[in-house]
Amino acid sequence: MAPIQLKDSEQQQSGCLSNIFSRFTRSASSPSTSSSNEKFIYSAVDPMEDLPPYEDIVKSMQKLDVKCDSEIEAIINKEINSISDELREISLDLHENVETGMKEVHAHNVLTAYLEKKGFKVTRHAYGMETAFTAEYSRGSGRRIGVCSEYDGLPGLGQGCGHNLIAISGLATAIGIKAALDSGKASGKVVLFGTPAEELSIGKIVLVSKGAFQENVDVCLMLHPAAYNHQHAAFIAIHDVRVEFFGKPSHASAAPWVGVNALDALVQVWNGISMMRQQLMPTDRVHGIVTDGGQAPNVIPEHTSAFFFVRTTRANQIGRLQKKLENIFEAAALATGCKVKYTWREIGVTKDVIQNRPLANFYAQHMEKYGIEFPSEEDQIRAGGGSTDFGNISYEMPSIQPFYGIHTTAANHTIEFTAAAKTMAAHKDTITASKCMAATGVEVLLNDDYYNSVQRNFKENQVEFTAEVSEVGKPACNYI
Numbered sequence: 001m002a003p004i005q006l007k008d009s010e011q012q013q014s015g016c017l018s019n020i021f022s023r024f025t026r027s028a029s030s031p032s033t034s035s036s037n038e039k040f041i042y043s044a045v046d047p048m049e050d051l052p053p054y055e056d057i058v059k060s061m062q063k064l065d066v067k068c069d070s071e072i073e074a075i076i077n078k079e080i081n082s083i084s085d086e087l088r089e090i091s092l093d094l095h096e097n098v099e100t101g102m103k104e105v106h107a108h109n110v111l112t113a114y115l116e117k118k119g120f121k122v123t124r125h126a127y128g129m130e131t132a133f134t135a136e137y138s139r140g141s142g143r144r145i146g147v148c149s150e151y152d153g154l155p156g157l158g159q160g161c162g163h164n165l166i167a168i169s170g171l172a173t174a175i176g177i178k179a180a181l182d183s184g185k186a187s188g189k190v191v192l193f194g195t196p197a198e199e200l201s202i203g204k205i206v207l208v209s210k211g212a213f214q215e216n217v218d219v220c221l222m223l224h225p226a227a228y229n230h231q232h233a234a235f236i237a238i239h240d241v242r243v244e245f246f247g248k249p250s251h252a253s254a255a256p257w258v259g260v261n262a263l264d265a266l267v268q269v270w271n272g273i274s275m276m277r278q279q280l281m282p283t284d285r286v287h288g289i290v291t292d293g294g295q296a297p298n299v300i301p302e303h304t305s306a307f308f309f310v311r312t313t314r315a316n317q318i319g320r321l322q323k324k325l326e327n328i329f330e331a332a333a334l335a336t337g338c339k340v341k342y343t344w345r346e347i348g349v350t351k352d353v354i355q356n357r358p359l360a361n362f363y364a365q366h367m368e369k370y371g372i373e374f375p376s377e378e379d380q381i382r383a384g385g386g387s388t389d390f391g392n393i394s395y396e397m398p399s400i401q402p403f404y405g406i407h408t409t410a411a412n413h414t415i416e417f418t419a420a421a422k423t424m425a426a427h428k429d430t431i432t433a434s435k436c437m438a439a440t441g442v443e444v445l446l447n448d449d450y451y452n453s454v455q456r457n458f459k460e461n462q463v464e465f466t467a468e469v470s471e472v473g474k475p476a477c478n479y480i
């Protein structure tokens, strides 16, 4: 394939970097595969447009006028290297002293004390959450870079998702950006957000609802450890519902006809969901547990309850699944004569993550300098993923949450991953990824064209990701 040729007029209008990115944001794939890859294209696309292949774009990006040059990179890297031992200590402390969501008092205290020592203006117990914090540092006027740290562990598994590493990656990234500001070669602001209870999908959703990110930063960056490197890491939307059935108790042998069986209703729900799965899209997930199945075998159950998660690729499709589940709940109530009550999670949907492509690829480009390789975007997205409250930030501003490999083959949320999260290799990987993330943040501070491309990609994604979704799979008959 020939290298990208830009029209002269385009070059003059907005600079070469923004042109490259404006094209880059339209498709990450070869034009020859554009139709088969349509579902992986996030932004508004003219499928007939002749787009250059991914490899050519990456090569062209490498030749671009990158503002975070080797001198600034050296400043960032030197600073992060100099605090590596201190970060290792904090990481092991958080690995040893695990706290679950909204109870991360020790982590909150350790991280805020460290940031204060490093010259940040710290706000403890931020936005009404006991274990949330912010730490900011600015020099001159300019753009504002948000960085997130997580620190909660998993019950029974400890740091099975490596949030001790996320905590220090946030510190390293923010301190690296601060070093660039202190050098006088960049101006602007960096804000580190301490975001509690990711495993409960609470902290960032509350912070977004209070405008914490929207009012204070222009982009948001966070790293997440994994078994592999994915700059376009896929995270899907999730919502949850608690359903209860209310019947009437009676002796299960002497007078069962007097009772109204709330467990029958729950079994109907289970069967209804099982049958519905055949009609779901391959990317939809519904899974749950029974939380109350009755009290005694010789009593017709008066009360039963269950707890379900529903997931799909995009937040704007969650409503489609909600409707299906509500129909199943209502149908079960009608069939059994029970009363039904269902409650969707009060703080709302945990949205999928919109990975900002220019941010993601710039970060990856830096990682590639360390010999780290990334699979194709299609392979990354095909690998699927869980869900994270970071998604709600990504709907508000350009954001990335790449996965970086920590020299393990273990999946997150396993005891093996808990062990991997405290190795020296994982620490070194975290330091490397943080350097690349800090360089990405500094590029946003320095480079207008790059920032414009970041914003343009965000706006294009927003149009698509928030579009109304037609109701797929609407029931053919309505029993009401």
Ligand SMILES: [Zn+2]
Pocket: 161, 162, 163, 198, 224
């Ligand atoms: Zn995690």
